[in-house]
Amino acid sequence: MVAKADINFQKDLFDAATNMRGSVAPADYKHYVLPLIFLRYLSNRYDMRKEEIDNLVKDPKSDWYASDEETQQIIKEDPDMYMSENVYVVPEESRWSYILKNAKQPNIKEILDNAMKRLEEENPDLEGMLPRIFQGSNLPAENVSGLIEIFSRDVFSANDERSVDVLGRVYEYFISEFASTEGQRGGEFYTPYSVVSLLVRMLEPIKGTVFDPACGSGGMFIQSEEYSPRRHELSFYGQENVTTTARLGKMNVLLHGLNADIRLGNSLLDDKFPDLKADYVIANPPFNQDGWGADRLSSDDPRLIGPVTDSSANYMWMQHFFYHLNDNGFAGFVMANGAMTTNQKGERPVREWFVDNGYIDCIVALPDKLFLSTGISVCLFFISKNRDGKGEYRERKNEILFIDARQKGSLVSRKQKALSEDEILEIANLYHNFKFNKEKVEDIAGFCKVSAVSEVKNNDYKLTPGTYVGSEEIEDDGEPFEQKMEKLRAKLLEQFIQSNNLQEKIKRNLEGLM
Structure with a gap:
C-alpha cells in the first residue's frame, strides 16, 4: 500500500x-x-x-x-x-x-x-x-x-x-x-503503511509524548500526527541505529512539519533518552536479533525486569518499551511470532512477569506477507500501565484481548499483502471497546476473545491468539525463511565437506591394505 x-x-x-x-x-x-x-x-x-x-x-x-x-x-x-x-x-x-x-x-x-x-x-x-x-x-x-x-x-x-x-x-x-525494490533491506527503514495505520488506530495517540526507539524513516510519527485531531499536540522522540536511516527520518519529519527529536545510537546499548517517560511507545524493532550485546548490559540497568539472552533481543526490546512508559502509558509494537510462546530461559520469565503483573493488554496475530523484509507472520503486542481503571479506561487487569487476524488482508502485489481500511477499523474498534467498555467485546469463534489471565497461565503462558479464539494454531519460531535456508545451506555444505573428507580417509585406508 x-x-x-x-x-x-x-x-x-x-x-x-x-x-x-x-x-x-x-x-x-x-x-x-x-x-x-x-x-x-x-x-x-x-x-x-x-x-x-x-x-x-x-x-x-x-x-x-x-x-x-x-x-x-x-x-x-x-x-x-x-x-x-x-x-x-x-x-x-x-x-x-x-x-x-x-x-x-x-x-x-x-x-x-x-x-x-x-x-x-x-x-x-x-x-x-x-x-x-x-x-x-x-x-x-x-x-x-x-x-x-x-x-x-x-x-x-x-x-x-x-x-x-x-x-x-x-x-x-x-x-x-x-x-x-530493496526487499529485506527495505524493511530496515520502512514499516508497511497498513501495519503502521493499525498500530496508530489501536493506540489512538491524540496528545502527549510519542516515543519510537527503532524509528527508521519516521513513518510512525507521521501517521500519529495525522491521526491526532489537534495539530501539534503530540511531541515526538525517536532513536535509530543506522546513520543513513536516521537521516531519512529527520528529513521526513521536517517535510511534514513535525518537531521530532531523532537521535542516532543503539537503543538497547546506548539509550539516548534515559529519563524519558512517554504516553505512547510505538515501534517495529528488528526481529530476533542475535549477538546484540546482552553481556554489555549492567546488572543494575533500570530497564531490566528479568533476564536477557544474547540469542534474541525480542524481550530486551519489550523491557526497553515498558521502561519508557509513564504511569498511564500504552505501548504497541510489532513482534516476531516466536515471542508469543518462546521457552528460552532468557525470555520466558519476562513473558510470565508481564502476564502475572497484568500488563499484557492485547495480542493481534497478523497475516503473512505484510512485510517486505520477511514472508513470515508477525504479531502485535499491546502492553499498558493503565489497566486498573484509571481515568476514562475501564478496569481490565485480569483480562487479555486476543485477536486472530491471520485471515485478513489481501494481495496488493505478487509478494505482499495489505490490510484494508475496513479491516483496520474492525480490529481497532475491538480494542477500543475492550479499553473503554463502549460496547462489550463479544467472542467471535476463530477471530477474537477476551480471556482471563488465569486461563493464559493455565495454557503455559502462551499468548498465541489461536489458542483462545479457537482457530487452528500454527507454530512459528519467528525466524524468517531466508535465514533458515541460509543456515540449512551452510549446514549442508559443511556435511558435504565432512563426507568428502571421510571418503578420502576410507580411500587411503583401502590403499594401505593392498
Missing part, C-alpha cells in the same frame, strides 16, 4: 529516479533522490517566507513596516524572521532557482554537494542530514540533471500552495517504493 497522495504521477517519478540504474546500486537510489526532495522543500519554504516578508515590510499596517529601503533590506535579511516561523535560511547557492539554472552544467554534481554544505553551514541543526555524495558517485551528470528537472515541475513550485504538502507525500511515496 503506497502512501496517500493527491498526485497522479507517482510512477513517472519513480521510473525517472530508477534511470540511475547501472550507475548506482538500487539500495542507494534513495540516498540521492530523497535529499533532492528535501532540498527542494527547504528552498520552497524559504521562498514562500521571503515573499511574506517582502509584503510585510511594505505594508503600513504590518508591525514590520519600514518606509526606507535600507531598513526593509535589513529586516528581509534577518535570519530570525525565518527561524521564528520554523523556516531554514537558504543561501543563494542552495536555492532551487540557482540549482535549476545550473542543472545542465558539467559540474552540477559539485554544485549540489556545495548546496548541501552551505545549507548545513547556515543552519547548524541540519548537520549530518544533507549528504555530500553526488560528486564522488558514478552518476552521469545528465541523470542528475534529469532528477532536478523532475522536481522542478510546476506542482513542486513555491508558487503552488500545495507544493509543500505534495513534496511531503512524494517523499513518503519514494520511501515505500524504495523499500519495495
Whole structure:
C-alpha cells in the first residue's frame, strides 16, 4: 500500500529516479533522490517566507513596516524572521532557482554537494542530514540533471500552495517504493503503511509524548500526527541505529512539519533518552536479533525486569518499551511470532512477569506477507500501565484481548499483502471497546476473545491468539525463511565437506591394505 497522495504521477517519478540504474546500486537510489526532495522543500519554504516578508515590510499596517529601503533590506535579511516561523535560511547557492539554472552544467554534481554544505553551514541543526555524495558517485551528470528537472515541475513550485504538502507525500511515496525494490533491506527503514495505520488506530495517540526507539524513516510519527485531531499536540522522540536511516527520518519529519527529536545510537546499548517517560511507545524493532550485546548490559540497568539472552533481543526490546512508559502509558509494537510462546530461559520469565503483573493488554496475530523484509507472520503486542481503571479506561487487569487476524488482508502485489481500511477499523474498534467498555467485546469463534489471565497461565503462558479464539494454531519460531535456508545451506555444505573428507580417509585406508 503506497502512501496517500493527491498526485497522479507517482510512477513517472519513480521510473525517472530508477534511470540511475547501472550507475548506482538500487539500495542507494534513495540516498540521492530523497535529499533532492528535501532540498527542494527547504528552498520552497524559504521562498514562500521571503515573499511574506517582502509584503510585510511594505505594508503600513504590518508591525514590520519600514518606509526606507535600507531598513526593509535589513529586516528581509534577518535570519530570525525565518527561524521564528520554523523556516531554514537558504543561501543563494542552495536555492532551487540557482540549482535549476545550473542543472545542465558539467559540474552540477559539485554544485549540489556545495548546496548541501552551505545549507548545513547556515543552519547548524541540519548537520549530518544533507549528504555530500553526488560528486564522488558514478552518476552521469545528465541523470542528475534529469532528477532536478523532475522536481522542478510546476506542482513542486513555491508558487503552488500545495507544493509543500505534495513534496511531503512524494517523499513518503519514494520511501515505500524504495523499500519495495530493496526487499529485506527495505524493511530496515520502512514499516508497511497498513501495519503502521493499525498500530496508530489501536493506540489512538491524540496528545502527549510519542516515543519510537527503532524509528527508521519516521513513518510512525507521521501517521500519529495525522491521526491526532489537534495539530501539534503530540511531541515526538525517536532513536535509530543506522546513520543513513536516521537521516531519512529527520528529513521526513521536517517535510511534514513535525518537531521530532531523532537521535542516532543503539537503543538497547546506548539509550539516548534515559529519563524519558512517554504516553505512547510505538515501534517495529528488528526481529530476533542475535549477538546484540546482552553481556554489555549492567546488572543494575533500570530497564531490566528479568533476564536477557544474547540469542534474541525480542524481550530486551519489550523491557526497553515498558521502561519508557509513564504511569498511564500504552505501548504497541510489532513482534516476531516466536515471542508469543518462546521457552528460552532468557525470555520466558519476562513473558510470565508481564502476564502475572497484568500488563499484557492485547495480542493481534497478523497475516503473512505484510512485510517486505520477511514472508513470515508477525504479531502485535499491546502492553499498558493503565489497566486498573484509571481515568476514562475501564478496569481490565485480569483480562487479555486476543485477536486472530491471520485471515485478513489481501494481495496488493505478487509478494505482499495489505490490510484494508475496513479491516483496520474492525480490529481497532475491538480494542477500543475492550479499553473503554463502549460496547462489550463479544467472542467471535476463530477471530477474537477476551480471556482471563488465569486461563493464559493455565495454557503455559502462551499468548498465541489461536489458542483462545479457537482457530487452528500454527507454530512459528519467528525466524524468517531466508535465514533458515541460509543456515540449512551452510549446514549442508559443511556435511558435504565432512563426507568428502571421510571418503578420502576410507580411500587411503583401502590403499594401505593392498
